[in-house]
Amino acid sequence: MRFRDFTAVHKTDLMVNAGEFFSILGPSGCGKTTILKMVAGFLEPTEGTVLIGGTPMTGVGPAQRPTALIFQNLALFPLMTVWENVAFGLEARGMRVAERRRRAGELLDLVALGGHEMKRPGELSGGQKQRVAIARALAVEPSVLLLDEPLSALDLKLRHHMRAELRAIQQRVGITFIYITHDQGEALTMSDRIAVMSQGRIEQIATPEELYGRPSSAFVATFVGANNVLHGRVTSAVNGHLSVDSPLGPLRARKTDGVAAGQETLIFVRPERIRLDPPPTVENRISGKVVRRELEGAYLQLEIATETGQRLLAQVTNADESVARKIGESLSVGFNAVDAQALPPGPLAVER
Amino acid sequence: MRNLLAIYGRTLTAIICLMVLFWVLAMILVPQIAMLHNSLWWTEKSGDAAAVTLRIDALYNDIGVLELDLAAAGDDEKAKITAEIESKRSEIAELESKEVSARRVYGFANYTRMSALHFGIFVKTMFFSALVTVLALIVCYPIAFAAAQVFTGEKAALLMLGLVVPYAINELLRIYAWLMILDYQGVINSALAWMGLVDFSKGTAIPFLQSPGAVFAAMIYAYILFMVFPIYNTLETLDRNQLDAARDLGAATARIHWRVAIPHAKPGIAVGCIMTFMLSAGSYSVPQIMTRGQGGDWFSQLIYRQFFDANNWNIGAAYAFTLLVACLVFIFLVMRMFGVGIREIAR
Numbered sequence: 001m002r003f004r005d006f007t008a009v010h011k012t013d014l015m016v017n018a019g020e021f022f023s024i025l026g027p028s029g030c031g032k033t034t035i036l037k038m039v040a041g042f043l044e045p046t047e048g049t050v051l052i053g054g055t056p057m058t059g060v061g062p063a064q065r066p067t068a069l070i071f072q073n074l075a076l077f078p079l080m081t082v083w084e085n086v087a088f089g090l091e092a093r094g095m096r097v098a099e100r101r102r103r104a105g106e107l108l109d110l111v112a113l114g115g116h117e118m119k120r121p122g123e124l125s126g127g128q129k130q131r132v133a134i135a136r137a138l139a140v141e142p143s144v145l146l147l148d149e150p151l152s153a154l155d156l157k158l159r160h161h162m163r164a165e166l167r168a169i170q171q172r173v174g175i176t177f178i179y180i181t182h183d184q185g186e187a188l189t190m191s192d193r194i195a196v197m198s199q200g201r202i203e204q205i206a207t208p209e210e211l212y213g214r215p216s217s218a219f220v221a222t223f224v225g226a227n228n229v230l231h232g233r234v235t236s237a238v239n240g241h242l243s244v245d246s247p248l249g250p251l252r253a254r255k256t257d258g259v260a261a262g263q264e265t266l267i268f269v270r271p272e273r274i275r276l277d278p279p280p281t282v283e284n285r286i287s288g289k290v291v292r293r294e295l296e297g298a299y300l301q302l303e304i305a306t307e308t309g310q311r312l313l314a315q316v317t318n319a320d321e322s323v324a325r326k327i328g329e330s331l332s333v334g335f336n337a338v339d340a341q342a343l344p345p346g347p348l349a350v351e352r
Numbered sequence: 353m354r355n356l357l358a359i360y361g362r363t364l365t366a367i368i369c370l371m372v373l374f375w376v377l378a379m380i381l382v383p384q385i386a387m388l389h390n391s392l393w394w395t396e397k398s399g400d401a402a403a404v405t406l407r408i409d410a411l412y413n414d415i416g417v418l419e420l421d422l423a424a425a426g427d428d429e430k431a432k433i434t435a436e437i438e439s440k441r442s443e444i445a446e447l448e449s450k451e452v453s454a455r456r457v458y459g460f461a462n463y464t465r466m467s468a469l470h471f472g473i474f475v476k477t478m479f480f481s482a483l484v485t486v487l488a489l490i491v492c493y494p495i496a497f498a499a500a501q502v503f504t505g506e507k508a509a510l511l512m513l514g515l516v517v518p519y520a521i522n523e524l525l526r527i528y529a530w531l532m533i534l535d536y537q538g539v540i541n542s543a544l545a546w547m548g549l550v551d552f553s554k555g556t557a558i559p560f561l562q563s564p565g566a567v568f569a570a571m572i573y574a575y576i577l578f579m580v581f582p583i584y585n586t587l588e589t590l591d592r593n594q595l596d597a598a599r600d601l602g603a604a605t606a607r608i609h610w611r612v613a614i615p616h617a618k619p620g621i622a623v624g625c626i627m628t629f630m631l632s633a634g635s636y637s638v639p640q641i642m643t644r645g646q647g648g649d650w651f652s653q654l655i656y657r658q659f660f661d662a663n664n665w666n667i668g669a670a671y672a673f674t675l676l677v678a679c680l681v682f683i684f685l686v687m688r689m690f691g692v693g694i695r696e697i698a699r
Contacts, residue, residue, distance in 0.1 A: 040600060062600045069600045075593035079615045088611070089601035140601055 002046045008034040010200045011048070016178060016193075018053070018143070021170050023179040023187040026197035027223070027349065032180045035197075036146050039178065041065045053143060063092075068137035069146045073153065074129055076121040082108065082132055083117040089140035107135040111169065127158050134169060144176045151186060163189050184224045188212065196220045198347070214341065216256075221268040221341065223349035228274070228312050230267040234342070237261050242342050247308045252283045253340035268341045271301070271315040276323060278334030285334040288312065290325050300325075304333060384676075390669035391462050395454035404451050411444050462670035470654060470671075477651035478678060480564060481632040488572045488628045489621065492579040496620075497613065499580075500587035501595065515580060523574060527641045530570040534560035534642075567642045567650075574638060575631045579624035586620030587613065619696040622686050626697070629686075630679045651675060 002008065009031040016022045024032040037043040038050055041062035050057045052066055062069075068089070077085050083104040084091075090100040108114055111131035121129055130150060137145055147166075151159045167190045170177045181187050187194045188208040195205045196219070204216045215221035222229065232246030237255055244251045244265060253267050278285055291311075292303035300323055304312045314333055316323045325331060356365045397405065415437055422433045466474070499511045518526060533539045541557040544550045550557045560566050590613060598608045614621070632638075639650040649657075655675065658668030687697065 042596060042600075062596070063602045063604070067600070069597070071593045071597055073591065073593055075591060075597040077594060077598075077612055080611075088598065088603070091611075092598075092601055092603040092607055136601070 007200055012202055014195060014202065016176060018176055019174050021167065021177045021179065021190055021192045023181060023191040023194045024197060025181055025184060025187040025194050027182055030197040031200040032197050033148060036148055036178065036180050040067050040069045040146050066143040067146055068140050068142035070133050070137050070148065070150045072148045072150065074133040074150065076129060076132055078121050081117065082119050082121065085121060085132055086135045086139050088136060103139065107139055111135045126154050127162060130162055138173060142175065144178060147177060147179045149181050166190060196223060218266050218343050218346035219349055221343060226271050226313060227268040228271065229348065232265055232267060234259060234261050234263050234265050241337055244342065248286050248306055248310060251340065252337035253342040254338050256341060256343055258344045259342050264345050265342045266345050268343060269335045269339060271313040273339035274312060274314040274333050274335050276314065276316055276331060276333055278332065282334040283337045284340065285332060287330065287332045290327050290329050290331060293325060293327055387669045387673055390666055391673045393456050393458045394462060394666045396457045397454050401452050404447055408444055408447050408451065411440050415440050462666050463674065473649055473654055474651050477633060481629050484568050484571045484632040485625050485629045487568060488576060488579045489625060491572060492576060492624065493583060496580050496583035496587055500584050501590065501592065515577060519577060524637060526574060527570050527638055530573060531641060534566045561642060567639050570642050571632050571635060571638050575628050578627040578631060582620040582623040583617050586617045590616045618690045619692045622690040622692045623697055625686050626683050629682050633675060633679060
């Protein structure tokens, strides 16, 4: 998809299975909304085709597509009552008043909003509006429901609640959800599969577990969850393990495709996989000093500076007194080779 | 009041209050009350007294004529004419001593005595003004919608500029421009003649100016901005996503406008209709110029004639006040029809 000279989305092959909760995750401006608009029919791709249920959608407008879009700001009709909002799609299809009123009532019951039919959207709370928007979109019985960051306007607590609810609704109605978000937490908790996008390209499509555990690129590794990044050069690749020469000394890491002996590499280690005072079985050991410590309650976040100046982030469960560390305290940390993912160098996700 | 004092201090508060008072008195109360008062009385004289007054008027006329003669006459005739003038002067003096001044009578007769012809003109003006309002709405809504929602950035700015530019020209000139366009040998007829559709020599050109449509066209053109801007202002605040959402839910264009855009624009439409109606109903120059004073009068022309041709300010005031009341009724009706309150109108 191109806008004049700007390519918003590069050549993309994306297959979403029917009945799947599929998320497209990426920083703002990565082209995820453009993909959504192409699926919804508000944009025609410059090249290529969108197929829904095997049917090409070229030349089919948003009104005729079997999709329904939930907008970021929901775009409820403020001058209509709740039931009229929900029934608007049915009205457009020429359904009789009594019939669409009954159907709106059913849908509002489905999203647990029975009894609010006669209110205006302005009289509802954020979460209730959200549910009206979902009911309105479901009313037209779409085969694909498209959601454009619909939770971003809610406060944290409600957002967590709505995640579970969205997932539950999706499983109840059994239709395909395509969910756009820049919030990895949302994507990881709700989705069956996730596509991570960056600068108009899809970096990886995988299940949440795979995405978090085995990111396929440096961008994904740093965008999805936190990661420690260690530079190095591969010295040997044997039996699925890599030996890497790094400023911190020799390290061992898990082998990934595209990383071979003699190449530059980036090693990614999750903060929660870094262990304090590692037992002798742990393959990689580094010593350093605590420069920052944050108690988050259930866990403790430590920033450790090694002798080379490399910063490491470690997250340890606040299980007992033994994890307590003071700032300036020297300590030894380590991680297993299976917890260290070596990937070809590439752009990292920039902290926003 | 206490708030005002707290914010602005004593001097500024006094100035503000005085200015508000001046506005209310000079702009609203005094002119309207003066008009209302004028419309509620008329002068009356009995038959004899009226005859005396008429006689005095006639004598003054004669003297005027004689004085002209005097200036042109030769020496021999001068004495005769001077004597005649003198005799008329003395008669005037005698009559004027007998003359009684007119009685001022209060009542509603200025309103109730409106002739069927004038009432017909009043009704016609109301109807035509309403028609102009509806036509202007039909013309302006798409323009306002395009400027507010369809075009973005530079294009929208150019469109608005195009709408405003004609308003840099004097209103009379704009109306005369339409006169030239619609005239019998005007731009349109000339173009038609050039295309061979009409022939001046056979008299088949279309007499646009003889139909009320010519007045309508000039009026819509003259007052288009007063309809476009209020609607544009409300449509501009309409969230694009709502239009997209309606479309995504399968609504056709007509339904999107009817159910989403127009309800949102209601306050703007109401304001635009009120302004256009009041301007049309009160417009003097457009019907006067477009019909060259030859076509059927509009009520505003009638009021003008009462004041300045018939020299009957009392009837004129009554007619003007009637027009004001009719406009107020229209405002009230529009507000009821669109379900908008005074607060939304004021915005």
